[in-house]
Amino acid sequence: MEKEIIIIPGCTDLNRGDQALVWESANLVADLDPKARFCVLESGTKKEDIHLQSRQTKALGFEIIPKVLRHPSRITQNSAKQSVGYSKTNYILWGMQGVYDLLATSLVLSRWVLLNKIGEAFLGKEQKATVERFRKADAVIVKGGGFIHAYGRVTDFYTMYFSLYHVLLALRFRRKVMIFPNSIGPVKGYFTRKLVKRVLTGCKLVTVRERVSENYLRDSFGLQPGLFPDLGFYLKPKQQDYRNYLLSKGVPLGKKKLVGVTLRPYRFPNSPDPEVRYRNYVDEIVNFVKLATNEDFHIVFFAHTLGPSSHEDDRLAIKDVLAKLPSELNGRYSYLEDFDLDCKDIMGLYSHLDFMVGTRFHSVIFALNVNVPCLAIAYGGNKSFGIMADMKLSEFVYPIEGFKGSRFYELLLSAVNDKQTYLEKIAAYRVYLDNARIELQREIAPFIN
Numbered sequence: 001m002e003k004e005i006i007i008i009p010g011c012t013d014l015n016r017g018d019q020a021l022v023w024e025s026a027n028l029v030a031d032l033d034p035k036a037r038f039c040v041l042e043s044g045t046k047k048e049d050i051h052l053q054s055r056q057t058k059a060l061g062f063e064i065i066p067k068v069l070r071h072p073s074r075i076t077q078n079s080a081k082q083s084v085g086y087s088k089t090n091y092i093l094w095g096m097q098g099v100y101d102l103l104a105t106s107l108v109l110s111r112w113v114l115l116n117k118i119g120e121a122f123l124g125k126e127q128k129a130t131v132e133r134f135r136k137a138d139a140v141i142v143k144g145g146g147f148i149h150a151y152g153r154v155t156d157f158y159t160m161y162f163s164l165y166h167v168l169l170a171l172r173f174r175r176k177v178m179i180f181p182n183s184i185g186p187v188k189g190y191f192t193r194k195l196v197k198r199v200l201t202g203c204k205l206v207t208v209r210e211r212v213s214e215n216y217l218r219d220s221f222g223l224q225p226g227l228f229p230d231l232g233f234y235l236k237p238k239q240q241d242y243r244n245y246l247l248s249k250g251v252p253l254g255k256k257k258l259v260g261v262t263l264r265p266y267r268f269p270n271s272p273d274p275e276v277r278y279r280n281y282v283d284e285i286v287n288f289v290k291l292a293t294n295e296d297f298h299i300v301f302f303a304h305t306l307g308p309s310s311h312e313d314d315r316l317a318i319k320d321v322l323a324k325l326p327s328e329l330n331g332r333y334s335y336l337e338d339f340d341l342d343c344k345d346i347m348g349l350y351s352h353l354d355f356m357v358g359t360r361f362h363s364v365i366f367a368l369n370v371n372v373p374c375l376a377i378a379y380g381g382n383k384s385f386g387i388m389a390d391m392k393l394s395e396f397v398y399p400i401e402g403f404k405g406s407r408f409y410e411l412l413l414s415a416v417n418d419k420q421t422y423l424e425k426i427a428a429y430r431v432y433l434d435n436a437r438i439e440l441q442r443e444i445a446p447f448i449n
Contacts, residue, residue: 003036003138003448005029008166009147010043011054011064014306016343017232017362021143022057023343024231025180029141032441032448039063039133041166045071049308056342065133066126069105069165073309102158105165109172131169139178139447140170144209144231146183146383150192151270157192164199171202176447181209181228181440183383185216197221204447207440210386228440230387232365233433237348246352250334256298257354259412260372261285262363263301263317265310266379266400277401282317286324287405288357292412293332300353303337304346304360314360355415357408359400361387368429373415373422375408391429393422 007025012018026038040057042064044050054064107119108131120128134140147163150156170177179200187196200206200223207226208214217223246253263285268274289299301322307313315337322335336349343366350356350363351370358364359377361384367374368391376397378384388397396411398404415422 003033004133004136005036005038005448006065006133006137006140006166006170007038007040007062007143008140008170009041009142009163010067011040011057011062012043013053013056013342014308014339015312016304016341016346017360017365018143018145019057020232020235020343020362020366021145021180021230022062023060024234025141025143026062027234028180028231028437028441029444029448032445036138036448037063039065039137041065041067041130043067044308045073046308052306052339053308065130067166068108068123068127068130068134068169069101069162071162102161109168111172134166134169134175135173137170137173137175139176140167142167142177142179142182142203144180144182146209146380148182148184148187148196149380149382150187150189150196152188153269156189157195160187160192160195164195167199167203171199177203178205178444178447179203179207181207181230182213183209183386184213184225185220185382187220193221205443207443210382210390212382212386212389216382226440226443228436229433230362230365230383232362233369234437235343235347235366235369237351237370238344240345240348242345242348242352246349249336251300251336251352252298253352257296257416258300258352259292259297260300260302260350260353260356260358260363260367261289262304262356262358262360263314263321264305264359264379265313265317265320266359267311268401271401281400281403282320282324284403284405284408285321288408289321289325289329289333289405291405291409293329297412299333301333301335302346302349302363303335304358304363306337306339317359355412357412368426371423371426373419373426375411375415377403377408392425396422 007022022040029036040062042050043053058064104119104122107115110116150160167177187193207228209230214225214227217225243253268277271277292299301318303314303318305312305314310316347366347369350367350372353372356364356367356372356374358374361376364374364376376384376388377400378397379400384397388394
């Protein structure tokens, strides 16, 4: 009999990093049980968004199923504007919808059958069907990533409840839950910490992707997670030549050193002046580009993540930078965005770069996969600092808060001058990757077979 495995928290084809984590989570299990069937929760609020977020994954044979707890932004989906920030009105409306959702969906988690029935009465037909899928699933996998962190804001408890709801649902039905390599922490706030600890202690397997998170869970929660690489490191590019594609986009292959750049419309959620910080980030990227293009470099901006929300649409940040670049730099940079490319295509394009400057950390991982030295701009959680430290590349990561373009240009020159040493560190880490995958499958096997 075929086993049904549900992968959460959702299908995100427009985020090529998360897409790779879904695909590689399935590959890891499929090596153990080739007959396993995989379901993935949908992402997005509008039909168009849901389609764009799932079409490539669905084409590979995954089944896409609706979420039980949906994002409260659906209440304003017809009026949302494409901007980095959100209005106070949006936050108020989302808060009201969130309170309603919290009350309704929490009843579904109750051990009392009567409360379950009351809670399910608030759900639509599709949401009820998803509840049944969780009730009968053979296992539930939390794909790799880095979404379990909270910094003490008033909204943190609901944000974490929303992020972990489907894990709670699986635990409610005593399903086997495995957390594949994540970055976890910090987690602040009494009730938020209680929620996270409840979830983590209920899972059959908890793994992290770098030592910072391993130490955090041990010291703050008394847990002993397994330490394994980010699953994005196991993504393989297609056997395809992308030279003509890049040439058609104005990328001067073979004429200059190519430096890829990925950005993010980061909202600086823990800053008292987020708009000022975001403007500084944009201005300093502009400074970096000015410095780099004065030398023998050509900048290639990649829209690594394309949505669906403005918070996740890298095009916004890139266009904010492009608007500030002086006209004399025209021809010294290129810009690529393409909804038809998947994570393997993106990695194939990165293979033609000489260096990568990545805000999106999976753009860094993809580039490292194809032996391209990287500089990382770190934000949100432990992933960037932790993984680069594990690779002995700590000197090539810099926090987005206080980011300085001149400092990053110096780091780029340092990577250029000692590229061979950088490549040797990538090669050494790859030996660890091969052994770690085998060990991770040993950890998974008892809960799949």
